[in-house]
Amino acid sequence: MTAAPAPTVALPHSDLLELRGRLDVAERERLERIEEHLRTVVRPAVVEPWVQDRFTPELLPGLAELGLGHVFTDGSSPLFQGLVHATLARTDLSLSALVGIHNELIVATIATLGSEEQKRRWLPSLERFESLGAFCLTEPDHGSDIAGGLGTQARRTDDGWVISGSKRWIGAGTLAQVAVVWARDAEDGQIKGFLVPTDAPGYRARKIEHKTGLKIMQNADIVFDDVALPADAMLPGATSFAQANGLLLASRAWVGWQGLGAQQGVLEVLRDYALEREQFGKPLAGFQIIQQHLAEIAGNLCATAGMMAQIADLQEADRLTMLHAATAKATATRLARASAALGRDALGGNGIVADFEMTKIMNDVEAIYSYEGTYAINSLIAARALTGVSAFC
Structure with missing residues (x-):
């Protein structure tokens, strides 16, 4: 042959x-x-x-x-x-x-x-990337239920505010110069946003070690030990969780684009590998099972691309809703997960070696499948919008 x-x-x-x-x-x-x-x-x-x-x-x-x-x-x-x-x-x-x-x-x-x-x-x-920021919403004991369970507290003082509490999974938390911190106002119970310089006394960040995905991103546990802030540290437009939720609307759509890009990476890595790697006297690209994997990945990719193009159109028209964003995030990352598994399978043993990139993509996809709302949570958000009935506890 x-x-x-x-x-x-x-x-x-x-x-x-x-x-x-x-x-x-x-x-x-x-x-x-x-x-x-x-x-x-x-x-x-x-x-x-x-x-x-x-x-x-x-x-x-x-x-x-x-x-x-x-x-x-x-x-x-x-x-x-x-x-x-x-x-x-x-x-x-x-x-x-x-x-x-x-x-x-x-x-x-x-x-x-x-x-x-x-x-x-x-x-x-x-x-200019001369400074980095950290978005501090998720907490050690509150992730999916953050809207109702957020425990970080903001107390008014004569001079401004005091922030106390802890956050987890905060991207760039050990690198940032400013933290956008969401805390519950002890006076009225509303969740509000604050800008906290990370050199403020009482701000402590520790890198989360031993992650197996998004390993270049430095996620952190952060403690706010009675961090004193001036009155003007509060974001004037962030007076309730509704504003945080509005930001999550856009960020969930963004993760959909990540899902598309991950699938493009899977397709390119597998195609290059299949054209170069030979078994039984011919390139892997000449085997039907590898071609089936490539075609299925391409189908997942095209489905994601079409969906995300429409998401962009809805954003352009200012018509994007949480139904759209949650569906896009959940679906794009689900398809990315499926595509990465096909790619890893096609690379055989080399599929678990980082130098060949596929396992790197696959592990990173596991992270985006869960952040900005897990697959299950985004599914519940979408279904609530479809039915008018909440299945949250």
């Missing part, structure tokens, strides 16, 4: 539905510049830090030059922003998580809910 001949035509881009063709010329060219940098500079540099659980500050200046610190505020279209997040996820899910949280939950919070003084103080350095 002879080896299959090498392809003689250009293979299709993993943007199989050609969503980039819907961008205007300027955004398409900008996306291509971002894609080139991620392909040539970032992708070769992230496997070793992933294995070592090490953050990569050396990559931030390049991301800043591409404008990735201010995608939320630069006036770009929702489709462009989504494709940027997908392209980042295609390259490395940890960095896509960092950039996504930075834009969707840090910059967005300050830009939409902050005072003019808060914007002047924090946004310029954040948008």
